[in-house]
Amino acid sequence: MRLHVRGWGSGARTALLVHGMMSDHRSWRRVGPWLARRGYRVLAVDLRGHGRSPRGPGTAPAERYLPELFAGDLVDTLPTGADLALGHSLGGLALSLAVDRLRPRRAVYSDPAWCIPGPGRGLDPAGFAWFRTAAREQIAALNPRWEQTDVDIELATLALWDPDTGGGLAGVAGRALLPERPAVPSLVQLADPSFMIGPEHAAELARRGFEVRTVAGAGHTIHRDDLPGFLSSLDGWV
Template identity: 65%
Template structure:
């Protein structure tokens, strides 16, 4: 599936951005311009079921195939957050960017009794208000709260229910396909201390953004950009 894209900048270098579940390309409202100022042409996708992209089946392989069909190969940089991190990791061998950044990637799904229930995403979206989103994300700017509401309004909840078939799914990469950084929230509900050590042993650089929530680029934009030193 060809995905809807959003672009910033016209530099000689190319950066690719892949958002997480319930979001879309608008989540990168600060990151896109910041990379453009650094000389990148930035391309952000709306994953299937999100934003202005089409709907369909919602398996990880489908998301990855869409990236390979939509985005240019050989980009200088690719960043994927959460579900976008998982998706990027499944497409990176085809996209072959010079560098990849996996921002608190969804490389694990666990059973509901262990804290993960896809129905929670659907319930949250149905009940979300400016007040509830702001209360759950006290460090977000007002603009990010509005973006969250706008993206939820066009999100297909079936993307979440499809995850129920991925209980106990684990795809912690065996090795980086290209030089790769893993950004980790503090605390992260997706990557444990053991996961971080395993990733380091497998050749990934791992950096924790202290005090940042799961959506690092919205929770602590300055910390997000600082953690990219040497990678952008």
């Protein structure tokens, strides 16, 4: 499936940005221009079921929104051999399943959804649908460090989001989906604390050859919660 793509810049280097669940390319509103100023041509997708990209075809969520389908869409849409590929949350999971085909020079996984908590652990992907009707006050309360513009964008992206994406991921909730090895030089950037990657899994990723950095005090959407911390943690990778 071909995805909607938003671009910034026209530099000689290429950066790919992949957002998380319930969001779209607008999540990168400050990161995209920042990379463009550093000489990148930046390409940010809307995943299937998000933003201006198509919904997943089929009937049941599990047919429409499997992790492998998100990954396949990236391969169908994005160029191979980019200088940098960066995926957040669901975007990090999708990127990790596509990275051996996209073959960027470097990959950054920002609090990737490699260990999605299941029911009874504080998060149920199939229950994400309530976010579709969340009020501004609820979004702001859940994300107290976000700028008002990001709250506005979240409300706009939720209106376009297909909540069946959560149901499609329910089958992998509670399972560890850690990559066996980095297909390319890779940084794993973690929130503090991360509800996706706990300390044991972080240590295991380091043993498998990933560089692991934590952004102190940042929430799950690190680039919206603490942009300076997010950018600082990319030192040496962009």
